[in-house]
Amino acid sequence: MFTVSPAPHAKGPLSTKRLMRDVIIALIPAFLVSLYMFGLSALFITLVSIASCVFFEWTIQKFVMKIPPAISDSSAILTGLLLAFNLPSNLPVWMVIMGSLVAIGVGKMSFGGLGNNIFNPALAGRVFLLISCPAAMTTWPKPLMTRDMWPWQIVDGVSGASADAFTGATPLVWMKMGNVSELNAMDMLVGKMGGSLGEISAVALLIGFAYLLVRQVITWHIPISILATVAVFTGILHVADPAHYASPVFHLLAGGLMLGAIFMATDYVTSPMHPKGMLVYGAGIGVITVVIRCFGSYPEGMSFAILIMNAVTPLINRYMKPKRFGAVAKAK
């Protein structure tokens, strides 16, 4: 007997597993930089985050949703990895676990699991922590100084009080305090600056971006529209008032912009479904980020910008359609 099924009978090389694996591979360069700059604590936070995301996903699927757990699609691993990348490496462990619970439980599973969530789960977890534990979430270890320390040795996990010798501000905080001159672009490019553990090295993140493009995991539309919008917007501000506003180069390299543009905003589930919509979405993220950075009270606005545009995504999908073939008034 021969198998009978409708066409097509050929199948392309893509699979969900391969896409997730490729994103994880693309994150490796940034992770290596993080290990170099922050050492043991970065490794530890990442492992805890991944383990708790996988654990919560499995538990919720098994006991709450009562469906066969689908851990093998690697999506929970990726969420855990991305959440860790958005956290300072000295964060108390219980906070990492809390963040994972919110990311998976609230951000992903409460909407029905993979493919149904409106907000980027990792960012939901991060923003929950940022609002709930602002002190711990905005105290970053200084690069290279904490390499052989565990997270709890850097910061007292209970009181959240920082040991000043080891922690410092990020470039964006310096900027907020009106002090940009202490930073040099080369340090920021390679990642020798304070920040969340995966966001510091623009070079490493761009290598990941190139890999994602080559493997056709994502298209250029979202990252490039975000970066271009930020560059143009901050460029105008900088030209108008250089004393007050930092240069576009600074803005592109500082904070979570690269990580956000390349890895967070491009999350499949929560971003628009066609190129035109992606450009609008990216531009929206760029504008909101700059507004928060330059005029808001938070030093960094990338996470908020992405979450806000996540909420707009269904509208973009609904009202902006791809260019249809033959979309002209039918000749009579």
Added chain:
Amino acid sequence: MGGVHPPDNKLSIGAKLEFVQPDGISIIPLSQHIGAPATPTVAVGDKVKAGQLIAQSAGFVSANIHSGVSGTVTAIDSVVCDASGIKKPGISIQVEGDDWDESVDRSTTINRSITASGGDIVKKIQAMGIVGMGGATFPTHVKLTIPEGKKAEVLIINAVECEPYLTADHRLMLEKGDEILVGVEALKRAIGVKQAYIGIENNKKDAIAHLTSLSQNFEGITVVPLKVKYPQGGEKQLIKAIINKEVPSMGLPIETGAVVQNVATAFAVYEAVQKNKPLVERVVTVTGKKLSSTKNFIARIGTPVNKLIDLTGGVPENTGKIVLGGPMMGKATATVNVPVTKGTSGVLLFDESESHRRPEHTCIRCAKCVEVCPMGLEPYLLTRQAKNSLWDALEENKIQDCIECGCCLYTCPANVPLLDWIRFGKAEVMKRMRARNGK
């Protein structure tokens, strides 16, 4: 826009055209074209010759059917004669020798001078039962009859053969180039145009070079090399690629001024108009990775597919699926005991390991289906709406424009059966549109 790049697997490209001598029983289905099935003009016990009319077209959108063999009609009844496995009317003929109807010119000399007028050419094409040989089998004379108020400006010959594996058209171009070009001339005259373009994908350099050099002897025939991409040979995609005009949604190709014909059809037109030979044989590629040899046969209509496979060395062990046509749009058949018809461009044998769809996972909204859709549709959305019976929304989102090329399903990393749902939605929407227009 859109499109995919499946590995082209043109295994049989080196295999020269090979005649298949008819024998045994030949089954000739009465419906080998889009439109009404033909009406038999012979009875059981009649002696027929190859090339003789055995079934009369039953309306304008229908086609005559001629016998591919000489022998005795043994039955006219319902038999399994296509991939559907459903019994349909067909004429069975016991093959006896190989006598041809005297009117058919079987010499191989190339007859270049076309004496018939445009109208006569269309009539001849209709009489000789010619249909679109790219797979759709739409009666050719219907396409050549330009609707009132429209004007044909250009003829486009579809020699793209963008389906992986298939090499039937490619071989035909290499070996019957002159005949094809005379056929193109006849088609030009039939619709009254001065210019014809032959679109060939860039991966067929030898065919492009061959036809380009032959076309120097003709006026107004230009070979256009095209980007390699599936579905470059979709009618709408081809018109867009060659004259940069889009067939309007729900409209006909003629609204762009173009008439598109397949290259094998052009060859059949040459034989019909210049040699008085009806459409009774065609090139069939028989291919597969595990076959001991791959072939390009010239097979009579009615030749059993299993006979062709036997000539390549038989069905290999662990064959899991047999497809009539190409891997992207062909039909899987449950039995090889079916005849070659006017639309059979290939027989493709898949190993068991390539025969099954992969398990479906959750849609992760990766947007790959939107990226590859050559019609600018949103397959993920159409799928969701079809699942939820949202017929109005489906119509609004242009589900009727889907050409069923299969790019979405080919690409989908989660193996969602997008095209299955879209076909289902399309059928429902079509039903509703008909009901509405009927009022």
